[in-house]
Amino acid sequence: MNSSADRPSDGTQLPSRQVASELRSAIASGDLPPGAKLPSERALAAKYGVARNTAREAIRLLTDEGLVTAHHGKGVFVREKRRLLRFGSERYSHSLRNETGLSPYRAEVAKQGRTARVDCTSIERVQPPEDVAERLGAAPAEPSVVRRENWYYADDDPVQVGVTYIPWEIAEGSVLATSAKMGKGSLYARFEELGHPITRIREEVSARMPTHEEATGLSIPDGVPVLDVLHTGIDHLGRPFEVTRFVMRADLTGLDYTMPVED
Amino acid sequence: MNSSADRPSDGTQLPSRQVASELRSAIASGDLPPGAKLPSERALAAKYGVARNTAREAIRLLTDEGLVTAHHGKGVFVREKRRLLRFGSERYSHSLRNETGLSPYRAEVAKQGRTARVDCTSIERVQPPEDVAERLGAAPAEPSVVRRENWYYADDDPVQVGVTYIPWEIAEGSVLATSAKMGKGSLYARFEELGHPITRIREEVSARMPTHEEATGLSIPDGVPVLDVLHTGIDHLGRPFEVTRFVMRADLTGLDYTMPVED
DNA sequence: GCCAGCAACTGGCTCAAGCCACTTCACTGG
DNA sequence: CCAGTGAAGTGGCTTGAGCCAGTTGCTGGC
Incomplete structure (x- = not known):
């Protein structure tokens, strides 16, 4: 998770980070508001031309940041910011x-x-x-x-x-x-x-x-x-x-x- | 990470969790003291008869718990409990x-x-x-x-x-x-x-x-x-x-x- | 009209294989 | 003696395939 690990030494981001970034900014911009459902892993994979595992990895990054949660069988959803x-x-x-x-x-x-x-x-x-x-x-x-x-x-x-x-x-x-x-x-x-x-x-x-x-x-x-x-x-x-x-x-x-x- | 997700409905743990558990108890028991190097991903895979990705997933689980940290090219190490x-x-x-x-x-x-x-x-x-x-x-x-x-x-x-x-x-x-x-x-x-x-x-x-x-x-x-x-x-x-x-x-x-x- | 059951979707997990990048160290040739 | 090179080991990441397990909704039989 260092900046050096984000890019394979040429300027391009790794595919999983790239997909994660796209989703992250969609969430930040409000295109994916709290509670919204993300595209399915298979759909993401197709859209970005990566393997399903890579799309999955992107979602894992967001999960680890606490931005989204997955529900088995239903989908992945932008987490509601509940007041503490x-x-x-x-x-x-x-x-x-x-x-x-x-x-x-x-x-x-x-x-x-x-x-x-x-x-x-x-x-x-x-x-x-x-x-x-x-x-x-x-x-x-x-x-x-x-x-x-x-x-x-x-x-x-x-x-x-x-x-x-x-x-x-x-x-x-x-x-x-x-x-x-x-x-x-x-x-x-x-x-x-x-x-x-x-x-x-x-x-x-x-x-x-x-x-x-x-x-x-x-x-x-x-x-x-x-x-x-x-x-x-x-x-x-x-x-x-x-x-x-x-x-x-x-x-x-x-x-x-x-x-x-x-x- | 629910208990229901740990087992594929018969009594057996999922392979990745199984490997993670083994390592976790090795750490708890002191067999792998702080600072110790874990077996390499490839070695773990061989030892437990799983794919390298599965061994890798097991290590990820421990990483997420904050028990170990990986160093690229060197290995995975049990984290030192530094006084805060x-x-x-x-x-x-x-x-x-x-x-x-x-x-x-x-x-x-x-x-x-x-x-x-x-x-x-x-x-x-x-x-x-x-x-x-x-x-x-x-x-x-x-x-x-x-x-x-x-x-x-x-x-x-x-x-x-x-x-x-x-x-x-x-x-x-x-x-x-x-x-x-x-x-x-x-x-x-x-x-x-x-x-x-x-x-x-x-x-x-x-x-x-x-x-x-x-x-x-x-x-x-x-x-x-x-x-x-x-x-x-x-x-x-x-x-x-x-x-x-x-x-x-x-x-x-x-x-x-x-x-x-x-x- | 109801409901059981099936089909089609979702994520969860694993596999086997391959390439890349970082680290270490032994072995070179100067 | 040293610097340089390269092999071997490590984790990092991706691919594409397959199977399992929740979820949802449709459909056909009752």
Whole structure:
């Protein structure tokens, strides 16, 4: 994908790139608006005088750029630019928790006229992965944690997964360790009752291609990356009390943080 | 990439996925450690009794997952998991600006024993794109802005691009509008002198596959997404005074924010 | 009028073969 | 000793062929 790889040393583009370029500019110009169907692979091949495999390769390039998606048996379509669901620091806001009965996730999804669903698929007691243990703080005297796995849907499309790790000494005896239902005010209200009001958060954000498992689990189309957010909840005494790893489809979701510049 | 697409309806995996799986687990198990060279396409084809194209397709799957990278003429190698350069809110910290002479970017790169370089490639007066104008606030009486384009390198690898937009009324007459060199304390020190100390930031984060241009410009390997950060600087009076769009290679960089939960 | 089933379309995947371009290295001849 | 050349290996890309598997719509039988 270097410029040197685009051309076979004379000035001409490679056939597959050439076809891809044509389609790309047709999309950019609006000749192929979002939702439009591309010519079939066989039609493209005929039109540009290349093998079907070459037309196919051109489509693959566009797929990898996230411009189009293919549907087996139906055709290849220009991807709709859906507005992103944006999540940020207000996700944890105390007032927002009390005012609207809705969780921030539900609120954001509702804002786009879609219907939200959150499933807690498992609650177990486990040993935390290394990076999580690290962020939960030094003392691994009792290193076991409660692991809660949550799946988030919008209109039945899986949108993100969150895996929360809570030190056993905190979760022990509370609904955190046992129940999928969190009750009024949800997760962070429970932490507050247990003496851990969330006052600071740390969010380590990466982007990468999904693993095989994530791609199938979140039914992520080809050419769509994920946002990988390692979130740490910190209480009023500066103690980390919870770590969550979010894996989010990057074509449906984004982040929106606003914060003071501290000094 | 659905599970249904992995198998041709009897239980057997497709050949390409099969080969990919074998390689994937060899990588996971450490048989193929980071930096190791995979067998050549022709060797894989022979070993698994498939066509070279099929072996090639298997490697493509791994490339798309970001597990391996190919080097023309040399071979295919397991990608090194390089520690990410992490950027966060302290990027704008006043004290950090004064204590170390280094810019936050240089500091983070130096921390990994690499050498940083920042090039300001262009300074122009332009009309801002719509999303930028929106974030710079309502009054588009004098809608023109100074556009500064900065390229960031680590050991001569291009790592990210930042395009900063500054309202003309702010930049006018200052080095912001004219000079690539920012002087002591760099960009945000100049804003402070002009009556706009940076006190809040907003960061809208997305991830996506790079465009064709970005892929070539940042020499991004196949299968690596970018982080797209739309950053807004806000002064003590709540006025946005600068918007920067960062496009960052996601295999080399990440974000690390820590912020209070506000109420 | 309905619906089962077929035909014709779509993309998904594989094959076998060939040529090109980059890399490495050993072997030349100066 | 060195520079130059060329062979052998690598991935990059294309061809043209074939079969499979979803999708759609028509058509003929009931």
